Amino acid sequence: MEWCVSMPKIELHAHLNGSIRDSTLLELARELGDKGVIVFSDVEHVILKNDRALSEVFKLFDLIHIITTDHKTVTRITKEVVEDFAADNVVYLELRTTPKRNDSKGMSKRSYLEAVLEGLRYVNSVEVDLSHKLKPDISTQSHAVDDKCNGTGSKKIYVRLLLSIDRRETAEAAMETVNLALEMRDSGVVGIDLSGNPIIGEWLTFLPALEFAKKQGLPITLHCGEVPNPDEIHAMLDFLPRRIGHACCFGDDDWNLLKRLKIPVEICLTSNLRTETIASVDIHHFGDLYKSNHPLILCTDDSGVFSTSLSAEYLLASSTFGLGKKEMFELSEKAIEFIFACDGVKRELQMTFATALKKLNL
Ligand code: 6MZ
Numbered sequence: 470m471e472w473c474v475s476m477p478k479i480e481l482h483a484h485l486n487g488s489i490r491d492s493t494l495l496e497l498a499r500e501l502g503d504k505g506v507i508v509f510s511d512v513e514h515v516i517l518k519n520d521r522a523l524s525e526v527f528k529l530f531d532l533i534h535i536i537t538t539d540h541k542t543v544t545r546i547t548k549e550v551v552e553d554f555a556a557d558n559v560v561y562l563e564l565r566t567t568p569k570r571n572d573s574k575g576m577s578k579r580s581y582l583e584a585v586l587e588g589l590r591y592v593n594s595v596e597v598d599l600s601h602k603l604k605p606d607i608s609t610q611s612h613a614v615d616d617k618c619n620g621t622g623s624k625k626i627y628v629r630l631l632l633s634i635d636r637r638e639t640a641e642a643a644m645e646t647v648n649l650a651l652e653m654r655d656s657g658v659v660g661i662d663l664s665g666n667p668i669i670g671e672w673l674t675f676l677p678a679l680e681f682a683k684k685q686g687l688p689i690t691l692h693c694g695e696v697p698n699p700d701e702i703h704a705m706l707d708f709l710p711r712r713i714g715h716a717c718c719f720g721d722d723d724w725n726l727l728k729r730l731k732i733p734v735e736i737c738l739t740s741n742l743r744t745e746t747i748a749s750v751d752i753h754h755f756g757d758l759y760k761s762n763h764p765l766i767l768c769t770d771d772s773g774v775f776s777t778s779l780s781a782e783y784l785l786a787s788s789t790f791g792l793g794k795k796e797m798f799e800l801s802e803k804a805i806e807f808i809f810a811c812d813g814v815k816r817e818l819q820m821t822f823a824t825a826l827k828k829l830n831l
Contacts, residue, residue: 473780477560477825479804480779482714482735483567486533487771488550497536523744527666539574540584547588555626557593559779560821565631565662578649596625599657612760629810633662643678659809660688667695672704688809694718717746733764733807738785739768739777750789766804795831
């Protein structure tokens with residue numbers, strides 16, 4: 470485990486509200502309990518429970534959203550989540566979150582996103598690189614210093630944001646999210662994700678917004694095949710997203726198509742096991758995809774909800790599928806190819822990995 474932590478890692482599938490520390494969730498829930506908004510004793514065991522089927526996970530998210538959805542809390546959890554990933558030696562994080570409108574809190578999708586960005590500015594255990602466009606140069610230096618986030622200067626994490634469309638949303642709300650992503654492109658937003666309870670909502674509802682995003686050049690990743698739904702899986706693959714997440718319930722035709730199209734898969738081992746979308750880790754499709762050299766990225770999904778870390782995911786892959794240190798390092802480094810940030814960031818990450826390789830003495 471220590472070795473997995475020491476290796477630089479790239480996280481491409483992490484939901485903000487799924488990555489909150491248990492201690493923070495409990496503290497916030499207790500505060501809401503004291504205010505009489507919720508009954509703390511009713512929710513404590515829900516937060517601490519570890520094994521949940523997929524439907525229960527979405528009930529937990531409804532609870533988490535009651536606990537977290539005000540600007541101050543969104544800012545706090547963002548700061549903590551980034552610090553936790555940095556502590557696990559994640560050097561590039563694509564953090565995804567669903568911009569939420571909540572009239573009772575005076576929250577719009579835009580102000581939610583601004584609260585997330587504010588959280589990135591509060592990170593102080595590590596330097597946060599939020600946008601390549603804001604790198605210091607002579608003409609933009611003062612702007613760059615303001616927006617680059619405070620940090621110690623020694624350790625650095627690149628953070629980019631994906632805006633998620635929740636499958637419960639309307640076509641209009643999805644389009645609003647895409648427009649927001651386009652407006653905030655220079656502030657660290659690099660793409661769009663479609664997520665949410667996979668048994669809710671129709672692919673066609675989101676297609677216009679996703680097609681518009683694609684036309685505007687915004688990369689898209691889709692939660693695909695988390696539950697059996699052959700028609701949707703096929704339609705999603707035909708859409709040619711830049712990446713997909715999960716791919717648990719694919720049929721033979723879907724595997725063939727996926728492999729032919731070479732669409733990278735974000736693999737979330739612990740999440741799939743906990744939600745029982747995969748019966749046991751040894752039969753996880755990671756094994757086949759890895760063997761056939763299909764592009765894949767190990768990810769956490771919801772490190773808070775599933776009590777995991779990216780290092781733990783590497784360790785699990787290593788112990789189950791027999792990957793040695795060299796293979797783990799190569800798998801981690803290969804993820805650079807699939808990030809949504811620009812080529813400049815890719816080059817810098819390649820240098821980070823080259824330096825780490827020398828130190829790790831592989
Ligand atoms: C599908 C998931 C998910 O956006 O509020 N989310 N969607 N499958 C999963 N597998 C377990 N895990 C998380 O983070 C929480 C939201 O992310 C999506 C759900 O829409 C959930 O409400 P944000 O930051």
